[in-house]
Amino acid sequence: MIPVSTRAPSTAHVVELMRKDLLGNKVQPNQFLPSERVLSKQFQVARVTVRRALKALAGEGLIRAEPGRGYRALMRVAGMKPGSPVAVVAGQTPVMFSSEGSFDALQSEISAAGWQTLTVVSENRSPDEIVRALADAGVWGAALEACEPATARAIHVSGLPCLSLARLNRELPIDSVLIDNFDGARRAAEYLLDKGHRRVAWFGPVTESDHSIERYQGAQAAFLDRRLELPQEYVVDVQTKDDAQIAESAQALLARADRPTAVIAAWPNLTLAVELAVRRAGLALGKDVELVGWGSEVTYRARILPAFDGGPLPVVALWSKRAMVRTALQRLMDRVKDPHLPPVRISIPMRLIHSPKDLEDRNHGTHEPA
Numbered sequence: 001m002i003p004v005s006t007r008a009p010s011t012a013h014v015v016e017l018m019r020k021d022l023l024g025n026k027v028q029p030n031q032f033l034p035s036e037r038v039l040s041k042q043f044q045v046a047r048v049t050v051r052r053a054l055k056a057l058a059g060e061g062l063i064r065a066e067p068g069r070g071y072r073a074l075m076r077v078a079g080m081k082p083g084s085p086v087a088v089v090a091g092q093t094p095v096m097f098s099s100e101g102s103f104d105a106l107q108s109e110i111s112a113a114g115w116q117t118l119t120v121v122s123e124n125r126s127p128d129e130i131v132r133a134l135a136d137a138g139v140w141g142a143a144l145e146a147c148e149p150a151t152a153r154a155i156h157v158s159g160l161p162c163l164s165l166a167r168l169n170r171e172l173p174i175d176s177v178l179i180d181n182f183d184g185a186r187r188a189a190e191y192l193l194d195k196g197h198r199r200v201a202w203f204g205p206v207t208e209s210d211h212s213i214e215r216y217q218g219a220q221a222a223f224l225d226r227r228l229e230l231p232q233e234y235v236v237d238v239q240t241k242d243d244a245q246i247a248e249s250a251q252a253l254l255a256r257a258d259r260p261t262a263v264i265a266a267w268p269n270l271t272l273a274v275e276l277a278v279r280r281a282g283l284a285l286g287k288d289v290e291l292v293g294w295g296s297e298v299t300y301r302a303r304i305l306p307a308f309d310g311g312p313l314p315v316v317a318l319w320s321k322r323a324m325v326r327t328a329l330q331r332l333m334d335r336v337k338d339p340h341l342p343p344v345r346i347s348i349p350m351r352l353i354h355s356p357k358d359l360e361d362r363n364h365g366t367h368e369p370a
Contacts, residue, residue: 014043014053022062027073028128029135029158033063035070064159074159085118086110086332087134087142088165089155109325115140122147127154134160141332143177144169161335165328168210173343175335177328181211184317184350185218185266188292189230191315191352192262193222197290201234201253201260204270208239215266215294234260238270246270250277254289261289268295271314272307285312292352296321297359305356318359319350 021027033039036054040047054071057063063071110117118137122130127150134142134155143165144152155162156172163175192200202219205212223230236253238246250273253260265271271293278285285291291314295304298321308314327346335341353359 011049011052011056014045014049015056017043018053018057019062022057022073029073029131029160031073032069033071033073064157072157085116085137085139086329087118087120087137087139088145089120089122089130089134089142089147089151090145091122091147091151109322109329113329122151125151127151131155131158131160134158140336143328143332144174159339161332161339163328163331163335166324168345175331175343175346177324177331177346178348179319179324180347180350181214182218182221183347184294184319185215185264186222187218187350187352188264188266188294188315188317189219189222190225191292192264192290193226193228195262195290197262198228199231199234199258199260199262201236201263202230203236203250203253203263203265203274204238204267206235206237212266219264219266231260243269243273246273247276250274251280254278254281254283259289262291263289264292266294266317268293268299268303271295271304271316275307275314285314291315292317295319300353300359301356313355315352315354317350318353319348324348 018033027033033054034042036047036050039050039054043050054063054065058065058071063073066072107117118134118139120130120133125133127148130151131154135158139160142155142160142162144155144162145165146167149171152162152164152169152172152174156174163177164172166178168176168178189200200219202216204215206216207213220230234253236249238249240246246269250270253263254274254277263274265274271291274291274293275285278289278291283289293304293314293316295316295318297318300316300318304316305313327348331344331346351358
């Protein structure tokens, strides 16, 4: 409860008292302050004095006016000091950046910038619990990785600088940093068309997510550019995550009498499924069937190279998790400095590689951690 003075305090004094409660966490992040009418009675001042105090606190970034609802308390951000944490909030485990050694890319970039990483899994925790945990840890920014919409919204309205990592967030006015799905698939299709392939199969989901829609559209665009069409008879819309069913679909595709001469498998697990189907069918990769796969540089080392075991390698559309982390960190820093920046979508470029020698990140002059 905000204390009541025996004398009618000035606007500056009301601001001072309310600021003390806000900074002392007596008013929790996301909590709405009492109405102007209640506060004016509490402080025994005119409502115009309360209104001025609230506007002053909003100017300091401690509260935010929400039309029709009042003023919401915002999370106190300590600032970007060496050693202060950046949060990665994920919906469930395992998260994208904690698998296959990929978390090293995230942690090493954050550590190199002088900060620590706080990983928070929101599964089975309420949005308010997550916001309190972030506030208690003193984080200055948060990357949201596939966390629940209610959690993402609670973090956003708390005032903590945040962005969506590896996924387009359509529900909130926040930044999204993700890979260039459209261009990656377009490059894959262009490569096969340049080599003279016309019976090109699409092996993967089509409308399952924003990722799948953009990738499928990218492949289609490459054909349309040449006044051709992606052959619909070779579109295998994979709608399952069951490995056995995926393997059956890949084998059925290659068992056709008019089998495709090339396949685009725009997901790492589907790349491996097609490779297995090629071997089981007794076909030669690169000769009987050409394959363009998909993955991050970390996934390429951890899963794709071992699966092909020294044999012919597919061309793979690759993206850099390190580049994604660097870009996300820079955008969070920009947003801390200017919270009023308009939300943007930032796409991490992709490139085709033919062998491990191509793994050097030409855009950044570094390698992903092995």
